[in-house]
Amino acid sequence: MNAHISRLNAHISRRDFAAGLGGIVVAFTLAPKFAAGQQAAALPGSLNGNRMLDAWIRIAADGSATVCTGKVELGQGIATALKQIAAEELDLPLERVHMIAGDTEKTPNEGFTSGSQSIENGGVALRLAGAEVRAILLDLAAKRLGVDAASLAVADGVISTYDGRKVTYADLAEGANLHREVSAKAKPKSPSAHRIVGKSIARVDIPAKVTGGVAYVQDLRLPGMLHGRVVRPPGYGAKLEAIDDAKIKAMPGVVAVVRDGSFLGVIAEREEQAIRASVALGKAASWIAGPPLPDQAALYDHLLSLPDEPHVISEKQTALPESVRTIEATYHRPYTCHAAIGPSCAVAQFTDGKMTVWTHSQGVFPLRGNLAMALKLPPERVHCIHAEGSGCYGHNGADDVALDAALLARAAPGGRPVRLQWMRGDEFGWEPFGPAMVMKAKAALSADGRIVDWNYDVWTNTHSTRPDPRGNNLLASWYLAEPQKPAPPAVIPQPAGGGDRNAVPLYDFPRQRVVHHFIREMPLRVSALRTLGAYANVFAMESFMDELALAAGVDPVAFRLAHLKDPRARAVIEAVARKAGWKARERSGGGKGRGIGFAKYKNLATYVAVIADVEVDAASGKVAVPRAWAAADSGLIINPDGLANQIEGGIIQSTSWTLHEEVKFASTGIKSRDWLSYPILTMPEVPKVEVELINRPEERSLGAGEASQGPMAAAIANAFAAATGKRVRELPLTPERVKAVMRG
């Protein structure tokens, strides 16, 4: 069973709940102490910041292992993949490895679970720690049995000599001192010895999810739990002028109305009572409007009019040959929602001066910091425990709702816990959106049809305003009677990048200049949405590659290969072309077309090439995407089915972004507030997806959760161009926009 689910279960009954709070407290240090001036050697992955072996793995008296990870399940199967890695190195069966994930009092601090880095950083840490624990146990066994450690065999926690003598992990657990610094010297298994890694192990969380077991923070029920709701202002920056809450306090079940400056909420005995009271409270409140939002019709001009800081992120200057053709294009991407199916939720309890928060945050430690700041508590008086929420595709309302719940819990009588789930309109109206972007591309083609010069400029805001020690990034903290200030927006540096993620082409151009225009002022609240800038940059660059291929009169697949040396990049393009039966220079036309898109995510992670088929109905402007194919190379594959699920999921989510999604707003506030005003892809529209995985056991495992979105967007746009002879450069491909392009 998944560790956090068992933790949730541990809180279901009153007796267990009390034991969980007052029972055994396991204390261990997460960092060794160094003498003054002594510098610790760098360790790989997340080991570097969490250097004690027993912070990661402990062996129980029964020989089972408890594995602690700071990387949390976000709905993408990471809990299963990390468990596979640990079980593999420990030579234990999966059922004897117990995972604890994301708990500020129990697990290593691995920052955020984001950026497709859980396998790369968290997985590496568990692999090396697991190998080291196994080596320690083998050494102990060798001493006890009087043989050389290298002569011993291990299977399922039982160590055997060649002549059949055995000692188990349970026998050795007491004598094994794991409270030591990780050396990272024990050699992990070679891929050829893997028995668990590389297998499509069924996900540990799915049985509960398909049978109604406790699976989410939304399912948490604590004894005496109350229900809370917040009343958000009508728009950003509005101030609560007056509230007559006498009638609301008299409503059935209402326990308290909580006001702190312009933060307004209500606590009630029952959930429906809290909802009714919050609606009444909203009607009783009068607000002073904040500053107006820009005109959506002129959004991109507005963005370009704001001051920007240009960062040249790639420059190669050689002499430009004569007789070149220059081609230019500008692309746009709107604000996009995370739009999880379940609105954000948290449960908080304030007892004896300590705040405990169950949260689906991507980073329980950074969240703790900002919660402590807002609550004016020392961080050690705030305990954040991860529990899964609805799908997480980046920085959504998870952290904000944790503060909302904590503010209500602080006002709850008798230390009663408060569960707070945002309403649908709160989620759409207040989540930080994926930022709008403007991309301008300009390239020169030589007489023989090669790209000889490439210029690319991208304008956008920061792509991360997550909880941050430099300020308070939690929504409610800005509305308190003593408002707190958000951290100043920051550039996420290359090579991963933020808004400029994937803006540096992987293609080999002799001459190029790429500029990231960082815009500080944020007209709408923004933060990390899956892929950050990569989705739009890959959409723009891969669209532009097709525009150039067309101008050069070269087939798009051949044109890409002609500019690409990286053999792994070439391999995914060739594989997907084979899989889809790509025919050179095929122009099906007549409203049907096929297109390709490619990227190596972040220029550091999984390689993905996608081919999509589209059908365009010129009369209605509707675009259908019946089929898509992908080829992906993530290095050593941990769980093939889990990887395929990620690539498929990214393709389908990207289809939704690309065809439908755009946050609507007016000067007074956000207008996308439900699934009618923010439609997403529905079941009948979903493409059939086939994925081919290229396993490379000798290459390190690469993150894949965000790898296919950019290529899919480009594949759709390129297929649209093949189908119609027209180019859509502004997302999404809504019927109105398509009709306008078809007329133009």
Add this chain to the structure above:
Amino acid sequence: MAVSLKVNGAMRSAPAEADTPLLYVLRNDLELNGAKFGCGLAQCGACTVLVDGKPVRSCVTEVGSIGQSEVTTLEGLGTAAKPHPLQHAFMDEQAAQCGYCISGMIMSAKALLDQNPHPTEAQVRDGLAGNLCRCGTHGRIIRAVLKASNAIRRI
């Protein structure tokens, strides 16, 4: 004020007003996790349960309107140890990412298969058109429903 209703074959009562949405009674009083709050607007399908075999959105259905009808939730189909063929097929196909929509998907699929035991893929897609999924698990969900349809055929 208390309401009584038949859920998953048993009579249950809850200290709720008659105009309380069924969803909150199921989740908070009867401690059934299956149905989820998604929108409260009958737009997303996460709260879908069956009332006398028909799919309804429990977020906008007043508990007092249930009367003598029988409510079936995800928990009424089977358990992790003894799953219903639909639940079994969803596990087999690993048809979940975050899984928040899955209860609603399975309940809508149950209603579909009860009406049409052998749907085509297009009929499955249409039958689930009112259930939103955000992770992009749709392809697996469709395969799971078709697989369950075949399994039920064999019973």
